[in-house]
Each structure stands twice: as C-alpha cells, then as structure tokens.
Amino acid sequence: MGLGGGGALRFTVRMRSWKTSALSLASGLVVAALSAAPAVAAPAPTPSVGGTVASVSVDDFGAPSATPQRDDRVLLADDGRVVPLASDPRSTSAAAGDQVRAVISASREASASVVATKVAATVARPSTPLAERMYVVAIQDADTDGSFTPASATTVATTAAAYWKGQARGAITSFSIVSSAALSLDDSCGYDYTDLWEQAAAVYPDVDFAAPGNHLAVFSPEGCAEDYGYAGVANVGTGFATGGYIQVIGSQWGILAHELGHHFGLGHTFLALADDYGVGEYEYWGLYGPQALQVDDFEPGVLDGAYRARLGIPGEAARERRIAWNSRAATYSIAPLTATSGTTSLVIPGPDGDSELYLDYRSGAGTDARTLYASTGNRTATGFDEGDVTFGRGVHLTLPDDADGDLYTIAVPTSAGRYRGAAAAGDVLTLWGGRVTLRIGSQTAAGAQVTVTYAARPAVATTSRISVPSVVEGSKGKVSVSVSAGATGSVSVYQDGTKIATRTLVGGRTLFSTPHGLKAGKRTFTVRYAGDPASKASSASTTVIVKDRSSVSASAKKVRQGTAGTVSVRVHSDVAATGYVKLYRGSTYVTKAKVSHGRATLRTPKSWKHKTYSLTVKYTGSSAVTSSTTKVKLVVRAR
Numbered sequence: 001m002g003l004g005g006g007g008a009l010r011f012t013v014r015m016r017s018w019k020t021s022a023l024s025l026a027s028g029l030v031v032a033a034l035s036a037a038p039a040v041a042a043p044a045p046t047p048s049v050g051g052t053v054a055s056v057s058v059d060d061f062g063a064p065s066a067t068p069q070r071d072d073r074v075l076l077a078d079d080g081r082v083v084p085l086a087s088d089p090r091s092t093s094a095a096a097g098d099q100v101r102a103v104i105s106a107s108r109e110a111s112a113s114v115v116a117t118k119v120a121a122t123v124a125r126p127s128t129p130l131a132e133r134m135y136v137v138a139i140q141d142a143d144t145d146g147s148f149t150p151a152s153a154t155t156v157a158t159t160a161a162a163y164w165k166g167q168a169r170g171a172i173t174s175f176s177i178v179s180s181a182a183l184s185l186d187d188s189c190g191y192d193y194t195d196l197w198e199q200a201a202a203v204y205p206d207v208d209f210a211a212p213g214n215h216l217a218v219f220s221p222e223g224c225a226e227d228y229g230y231a232g233v234a235n236v237g238t239g240f241a242t243g244g245y246i247q248v249i250g251s252q253w254g255i256l257a258h259e260l261g262h263h264f265g266l267g268h269t270f271l272a273l274a275d276d277y278g279v280g281e282y283e284y285w286g287l288y289g290p291q292a293l294q295v296d297d298f299e300p301g302v303l304d305g306a307y308r309a310r311l312g313i314p315g316e317a318a319r320e321r322r323i324a325w326n327s328r329a330a331t332y333s334i335a336p337l338t339a340t341s342g343t344t345s346l347v348i349p350g351p352d353g354d355s356e357l358y359l360d361y362r363s364g365a366g367t368d369a370r371t372l373y374a375s376t377g378n379r380t381a382t383g384f385d386e387g388d389v390t391f392g393r394g395v396h397l398t399l400p401d402d403a404d405g406d407l408y409t410i411a412v413p414t415s416a417g418r419y420r421g422a423a424a425a426g427d428v429l430t431l432w433g434g435r436v437t438l439r440i441g442s443q444t445a446a447g448a449q450v451t452v453t454y455a456a457r458p459a460v461a462t463t464s465r466i467s468v469p470s471v472v473e474g475s476k477g478k479v480s481v482s483v484s485a486g487a488t489g490s491v492s493v494y495q496d497g498t499k500i501a502t503r504t505l506v507g508g509r510t511l512f513s514t515p516h517g518l519k520a521g522k523r524t525f526t527v528r529y530a531g532d533p534a535s536k537a538s539s540a541s542t543t544v545i546v547k548d549r550s551s552v553s554a555s556a557k558k559v560r561q562g563t564a565g566t567v568s569v570r571v572h573s574d575v576a577a578t579g580y581v582k583l584y585r586g587s588t589y590v591t592k593a594k595v596s597h598g599r600a601t602l603r604t605p606k607s608w609k610h611k612t613y614s615l616t617v618k619y620t621g622s623s624a625v626t627s628s629t630t631k632v633k634l635v636v637r638a639r
Contacts, residue, residue, distance in 0.1 A: 054235040054244065056193075076210050076235070080201050082194040082245065099355040100281065100399055100408050103431050104274045129173045130240050134161055134215045135207060136180040137200035141188040146222030150180040152251075153219040160256035163290070164264075166367070167303040169340075170314040171240055179204070189224035193233050196220065197245040214243035215263060217256060225249050231294065234259035236267075236405070239311065254300045257290050266291050266307055267405035269398075273386040273419055274411075280386050286398070286409030287372055287381075287391045287421060288362055298372040302338050305345030306358040306400035306407055322347045329453040329533035334395065336363035336447060346450060351432055357399055357410070359438075361448040362422050364393040373421065387417030394422030395440055395448050397429075439533075451533045459531065460485050464540040466493070466527040472547050472626055473520040476513040481527045483508050489532040496524055505529075520548040520575060520624070547626045548575040554602075554617040554632040565604035565634050569617055571595055573625045584616040595619070610638040 054076050075083040136157050138148040148156075154177055161175035181203050185191065191199070200218040201209060209216050225231065232255045235244040246259040269286030272279055284293045289307065290300035308316045321332060321343045335342030337360045346359040364374030372379060373391045380390045389411055397410040411419040412427050423429065425448075427440040434455055441449030453459075463484040471477045479501075481491055487508050493501045495514065503510040523544050531537035550573040559565035571577040576598065583590040583602045593600040602617070613634045621627030 054237075056233060056235050076244065078210075080198065080205070082197045082201075084192075084194050097281065099350065099401075100272050100410075101279045102433075103350065103355065103357060103399060104272050104279050104410050129171055130213055131173050132161070132164070132175040132213045132215065132240070132243075133178045134175070134217055135178055135204050135209075136217050136219065137183050137203055138180065138219045139188045139196070139200075139221060140182050140184045141186060141221050141224075143187050144189055144221045144223035146224075148219040148221070148251075150182050153217070154180040156219070156248075156251060156253045156256055157217055159253040160260060163253070163257050163300070164260055167290075167308075168240065168311070168313065169316075171311065188220060189227035193245075193247045196247055201245070209243055209245060211243060212241040215260065216243075216245050217259075218245070218247045220247060220249045222249060222251065231255050232259045234262040236265065237263045238265045240264055250294065252294050252297055254290065254294045254298075257300055258292075258294065261291050261307075264311060265405050266310070267401070267407070268292070269304070270406060270408045271384075271389065271421070272399075272408045272410050273384060273389070274413065275386040280384065281408065282384065285381070285389075286407060288396055288409065289407070291407065295372045298375065299370040301362065301368045301371045301373065304358070304396070304398055304407055305337065305347075305360045306356070306398050308345070309358075310400065310402065310405070316345075319344045320347050321345070322349065323452055325349055325351055325353075326454045326456045327452075328457055329451065329459065331441065331449055331451040331533055334359060334361040334448050334450060336361050336365060336368075336445070337396075338363065338366035338368055342447070346452075348436065348452065351435060355399060357397060357431070359450060360396045360398065361443070362393055362396045363443075363445060363448075365445055387419060389419045389421055391421035392424070394420065394424045394427075394443065395450060396422045453533055457534070459534055459536045462487050462529060462531070462535045462538040464491070464527050464529050464538040466525055466540050466542050468523075468525050468542060468544045470547065471518055471544065473549055474517040476516070477518055477523075477525075477544065477546075479512055479514060479525060481505075481510050483529045483535070483538065485535055487529060487532060487535040489530065489535075492528045492530075494526040494528070497526075518546045520546050522546075545623055547621070547624060548573045550577060550619060550621065550625045550628045552581065552617060552619045552628045552630045554615075554630050556615070556632050556634040558635040558637055559604075560637045561608070561610045561639050562606055564606045565608070565636065567602040567604065567615065567617065567632055567634065569593070569595075569600045569602060569619075571598045571600070571619050571625075571628070573598070575624045577619070577622065577625045579620050579622040579625075582618045582620065584618065585613060586616075590615070604634060608636050610636055612636075 075085060077083055134157050136153045138150045138153040140147050157177050161177060165172045165175040183200060183203055196218050201216055207214055228249055231250040232248040234246040237244060242263050244263055248255050248259060268283050269289055269292045271282040271285035286292050288301045289304040332346055333343065334346050335344050337344050348357045362373060368374055373393060379392055380388050382388050399408040399410060409421060411421055412423045412429060413419055423440045425440055425443050429438040437453045439451040441451060465482045467480045468477045479493060481493065483505060487505060490502055490504045491510065492499055500515055501512055503512060523546050524541055525544065526539060526541040528539045529537055550571055552569060552571050554567050554569045556565060556567045567583060569581045577595050579595055580592045581595060581600045581602065582592040591602055593602045615632050615634055617630050617632055619628045
C-alpha cells in the first residue's frame with residue numbers, strides 16, 4: 001500500500017499529474033492518497049518454485065469510497081524472484097465493519113443494535129528486541145524526471161527508520177541503512193512493482209529479503225507518479241520480524257514510514273462518519289498516525305495506541321487503562337500519546353467483549369508538533385458524503401480491526417454536516433446504542449479528562465452531612481463533613497453564606513477547622529456536594545451557637561455564728577447570662593441560686609461554726625454563655 005495524490009474542491013492541489021476528483025483539504029495542501037499498484041497480469045508460478053506467498057494491498061486511487069479496494073498476492077520465491085499470483089478483491093473484515101456501525105451509529109440512531117460477531121485476533125507479540133536493516137536502491141532513469149540519488153534516497157530512508165525505532169520503544173534495537181545503491185533502468189516507469197523488486201534485489205544478491213528485519217526500499221523517479229498512480233507499495237507482514245519489499249515514489253519520508261508499517265502488519269486508518277442514513281467508512285482518512293494519507297510535507301503522528309497494542313510495544317500494557325463494561329461511572333485522565341509515562345490509552349471493551357474502543361489524547365506537542373492536525377492552517381477536509389471534517393487536537397477515538405490490521409477513526413459530529421476528527425472539550429458522545437456516554441472534559445498540555453458513564457449504572461442519590469461541635473468565641477470550629485454512596489470529588493463549605501473551604505473527599509469524608517476564630521452568636525454552616533459521574537449532588541446545613549466567654553466574681557461579708565451568710569455573685573459576659581450559680585465547700589455541694597440580669601445571691605447555712613471557709617462558686621453556663629468558676633472566703637465569727 002502506498003501514498004498517492006489529491007484533487008481540488010476548495011483549493012488547488014499540487015499533485016504533479018496524479019488525478020482525483022472528490023475530496024480535498026482546504027488549504028492548498030499536497031495530499032498523497034494511499035494507493036497501490038494496478039493489477040499485474042501474470043501466469044501462476046510452476047509448482048516447483050518454493051517461497052512465501054505474501055499479500056500486497058492494491059488500492060486504486062480516486063474519490064473517497066466505501067467500496068473495498070483490491071489485494072494482490074505474490075510469491076516471494078526462494079530464488080529471489082517476485083512472482084505475481086492472481087489478484088483478489090480487497091476484503092475488509094465484515095465483522096470489523098459491523099462493530100464500527102454498532103459503536104458509532106448510536107450517535108444518531110439510539111436503537112442501533114450491537115453485533116456480536118467475533119473479530120479474529122492476529123496480534124503480533126515480539127518476545128525479544130530485533131535489529132532492522134534497510135537496503136536502498138535508487139532507480140536512475142534518463143527517460144523521466146525526478147530520479148533519486150543514492151544519497152537523497154538514504155536521507156529519506158534514515159528519517160523513516162529513525163521514526164520506527166522511536167515508535168517501537170525498545171522492540172527495535174537498531175534500524176540501520178546498510179547500503180544505498182543506484183540502478184540504471186531506462187523506461188523504468190513501465191516496470192510493474194514485481195519487476196522492480198526483482199531487479200533491485202539483484203543488486204544485493206547475498207541478502208535474503210524474506211529473512212526477519214531485512215527491508216528493500218526501491219525509490220522510483222518522481223516523474224513516474226502519473227504512470228503508476230500511487231506513491232508506494234509494500235508486502236504486508238505480521239510484525240517487527242517481517243521484512244520484504246517496498247517501492248516508493250515520493251520524497252516525503254512519511255511515505256516510506258507508512259510502507260514499513262505494512263511490513264510490520266499494520267493496515268490503513270479509516271475515517272468513520274455517521275449520519276441519519278448510516279455510517280460512511282473512508283480508507284486512509286484517519287489523518288493522525290502513520291497509516292493514513294501523506295499530506296504535503298507534514299509528518300505522520302506518533303503511533304496510535306491500538307497499533308502499539310497490536311505490535312506488542314514494550315510497556316504498552318502498563319500505559320493502557322481498561323474499563324470493565326457497565327462499571328461505575330468515573331472520570332479518567334489520559335496523558336498525551338507522545339508521553340512515555342502515565343495512562344496514554346483508555347480502552348473501552350464493547351458489550352460483546354470483542355470490539356475495543358481506544359481513546360488516545362492527541363495534544364499536538366512534542367514529536368507531533370509537525371503534523372497536519374497540530375498545524376495552524378485550515379485543516380478541514382471536504383467532499384465526504386456525510387459532510388466536512390476538521391482534523392485537530394483532541395481525544396482520538398479508534399476502533400481496531402485485528403483481522404486486517406486496519407484502524408477506524410470515529411469522527412465526532414458537531415452539527416449537521418460537520419465533524420471533528422478528534423473530540424474537543426465539551427463534546428458528548430453516545431455509543432453502542434446509548435449504552436455508553438463519553439463526556440470530554442478539559443484538555444491541556446498535560447492531558448485530557450474523559451468521563452465514561454454506562455446507562456446501566458446511572459448516578460445514585462447521595463446524602464450530605466455536616467456537624468460542628470460546640471465552640472467558644474474566638475476559637476476555630478471543627479467541621480466534619482460526609483457524603484454517602486461512595487461519593488468522590490470535592491465539597492464546598494459555607495459559613496453564614498460565605499464560602500470558607502473547598503475540600504476533597506477521602507472515603508466520602510473530610511475534616512477541617514474554620515480558617516478564623518468564630519464570633520459569638522448563631523452561626524449556620526452549609527456543605528454543598530456537586531456530585532461526580534456516579535453520584536448526584538446533595539447538600540446539608542447545621543446551626544451552631546457560638547458561646548460567649550464568661551467570668552464570675554463573688555464577695556462575702558463576715559457573719560456571726562448562727563446566722564446565714566450571703567455570697568454575692570456577678571456573671572460577666574457580653575451576652576446576658578442566664579442559668580444558675582452553685583456553691584461548693586471543697587467538693588461538697590452547698591446550695592444554688594438563679595442568675596438574673598447577671599447577678600445572683602447564695603446563702604450559707606446558719607449551722608456553720610466559727611471559722612473561715614474557702615468556697616467555690618461555679619456558674620453552670622447556658623446555651624449562649626460558657627461556664628466559669630471563682631473562689632471566695634467566708635468568715636464566720638464567734639457569738
């Protein structure tokens with residue numbers, strides 16, 4: 001499969017002599033549409049020829065269409081020949097198409113059914129790191145323009161190889177350009193790709209291109225673009241251990257990177273658009289990763305999360321977070337796909353347990369800064385039957401087809417006839433017949449927030465509680481808050497209508513002190529819980545009387561034995577004191593008196609003998625005034 005040219009709708013496309021007529025990007029971009037060689041008519045090989053039968057994707061260049069393209073098959077013979085076999089119509093996985101429609105049609109059709117057809121898995125899982133090697137051949141053709149030199153071809157190959165070494169994250173230990181040579185071929189544009197591969201392989205007679213890690217890259221003159229109608233073609237492998245043959249007709253290194261992706265078993269990225277009439281699936285138009293169109297000199301984005309999983313990229317499982325079907329609603333953080341740590345892919349398995357929706361955050365930073373979707377120009381593509389699509393930063397939704405190695409980008413409808421290639425903050429998507437709702441939250445350079453809610457697990461009611469124990473003026477109140485039903489998130493606390501704190505719940509609870517000492521009087525505290533994806537909002541209030549501080553003073557006149565003594569008491573407070581004062585002789589209770597207007601009189605027994613008594617006066621306090629204590633001496637004289 002390769003990359004080819006584009007046409008013009010809302011702008012003029014500079015595509016040499018390649019032709020197309022239906023789809024364009026609105027900013028004067030060179031669009032290299034992924035296409036491959038026309039069918040090669042050739043006799044089947046004789047039974048005595050040994051080798052490996054390889055699939056070669058043949059994608060006729062033209063307007064976007066849901067019609068499958070065509071596959072070639074070739075025999076990579078043990079003697080170095082590349083023998084064409086009969087061509088077959090390209091057959092994309094019917095099960096994958098059903099899964100795409102089951103997922104995406106819910107955006108417009110709430111009654112969409114879920115197809116439970118299993119998608120066969122052909123995931124490659126390399127057990128040991130592998131060294132890759134590329135051998136470059138630059139076709140020299142005096143009859144056409146634009147021949148690569150070995151040096152210029154090596155420059156392209158070096159960049160493409162470096163891209164894949166970086167994306168492999170350790171699965172490829174090295175990717176070297178072993179050799180670069182020139183091959184003179186007059187009228188080379190008339191050679192089909194199998195002839196070119198044979199001629200180029202003969203330059204390296206001692207290299208087995210069926211051996212793991214050996215790649216032959218043949219660079220045809222760019223003047224052959226019209227003759228071939230494609231920009232690249234490659235045999236399709238099963239993982240990093242697959243080598244083989246590539247032909248490219250273009251100077252953008254993304255073309256060669258795309259073809260190497262085919263060697264590793266990757267297909268194409270489709271764009272899936274849902275409208276009231278169904279779902280349109282457009283091959284090559286998921287314009288984010290390496291297996292999409294080559295647009296101008298924009299670089300391909302980093303490898304999609306689903307493709308990382310397919311290739312068994314080291315550490316990828318740790319960077320995935322999988323959500324069980326019908327799990328409790330929650331908000332998840334996704335790190336940019338360019339990050340090397342954190343959760344970079346959120347995976348939502350479908351209700352049938354076979355389909356898997358990948359959510360990757362395309363921030364447009366780092367190594368993705370030079371991609372089309374991160375550019376500042378017009379990134380809107382027109383000409384789709386369903387409407388226009390703008391490719392920009394956001395949460396990228398993809399559905400992999402493990403059987404064919406294809407990847408479907410789920411576009412987000414924003415209005416009638418308009419879509420986004422990636423979901424932006426505020427977008428809400430309903431999928432799988434309304435069974436799953438995605439709410440896209442904030443998006444920053446550090447990551448994106450996504451809330452996943454299942455219809456079978458709606459948000460539950462909560463009960464908030466707040467308590468503030470009795471407190472004295474000038475002291476800080478101890479505020480205790482709890483929210484039921486396993487609530488998460490934060491609560492806001494108000495004192496007399498003014499917010500005094502926002503606190504994060506831990507185990508549904510939080511405890512803190514008021515920021516300042518409290519004034520005496522009636523105080524109202526309110527907690528407001530805003531809710532989380534799984535819990536509804538709730539609130540509660542409590543009223544607290546902040547007590548005024550008191551002090552008590554007492555005096556006693558001398559009294560003769562046999563006469564009742566008196567103790568005059570005064571309770572000092574800013575709030576009128578009520579209640580009682582009590583008199584104690586040591587620990588023995590003597591009497592009490594009611595406080596009126598802050599004053600009270602206590603009377604001692606007539607039976608007390610001649611001596612000096614040390615007495616304690618205790619004010620018991622009230623709902624608004626604190627208790628207090630003082631000492632007083634009473635002298636009882638002899639008769």
